[in-house]
Amino acid sequence: MNTVSRIRAFNRFYTRHLGLLEKSYLGSGHSLSEVRVLYEISNNQGMTARQLIESLNLDEGYLSRILKRLETEGWIERAQSKKDRRQWLLAMSPAGYEKIATLQHRSNSEIETMLRPISENDQSALTGAMATIENVLTKQQQCDVQFHDLRTGDVGWIIMRHAELYAEEEGFKAEFEVLVAEILAAYMRNHDPDCERAWIAEQGGQRLGSIFCVRQSRKVAKLRLFFLEPQARGLGLGQKMLDMCMGYARGKGYEKMVLWTHESHEAACALYRKFGFELIDSKPERSFGRDLVTQNWQIAL
Structure with missing residues (x-):
């Protein structure tokens, strides 16, 4: 068979x-x-x-x-x-x-x-086989994902999907779309290819997410524009992208990585904590038409 x-x-x-x-x-x-x-x-x-x-x-x-x-x-x-x-x-x-x-x-x-x-030994064998099936299929899903730097159309897609997803999931207003556009415009005009990098995750021609490593100072890198499409979540892809971004920053000689986010992004914050990021400060503020709690995180590389 x-x-x-x-x-x-x-x-x-x-x-x-x-x-x-x-x-x-x-x-x-x-x-x-x-x-x-x-x-x-x-x-x-x-x-x-x-x-x-x-x-x-x-x-x-x-x-x-x-x-x-x-x-x-x-x-x-x-x-x-x-x-x-x-x-x-x-x-x-x-x-x-x-x-x-x-x-x-x-x-x-x-x-x-x-x-x-069923005996305890056979129960262990059963659950072990289930874990193997899950791990193999999840690994294959990740293997099919390709990563590339910015290409034609990627910047527009990042702006559009950030605006759409955050409006749907967080209730953010148009100001957020403007902020994302401004961040990307500055990156495209000023980025240094020797120490800054963007990654687009793609599978079968479909974009799944993005992550950026940008220079804040000579020794400090900043993580920006990290997001995943809903259908790509829960597969370990976010961990892979974050690990890739941090590895790049270490390789370029950065000593620390920082990021800015919102408390409501619970899954992302849990991932940062898992990787060893430390929450430095948080404060309530009114942004993008919502009452939010903004956060700053950092990690020594």
């Missing part, structure tokens, strides 16, 4: 063994896709339908039908965003929270029942 046939056979076994093909998942009266959407909303209160589409890679029309059913049955609620009146945010209702808790308990019970006759 070749690799393709073996993987397809495993998929058939796995979906059948866990009951993933049943019309009513875990006896909920809903499909696996509907329950998965509910789970995603329960863990990301206030997300938009667009974010759900990007997170779960669902067809827009199919997701619309799922959301309509979940809302009709009283499991989710929609509220107009106070930051952007064009957006509608998704949240769990009390009944929805109760429902997802019941399903999670039922799922845990079924897995515990499945594992009960």
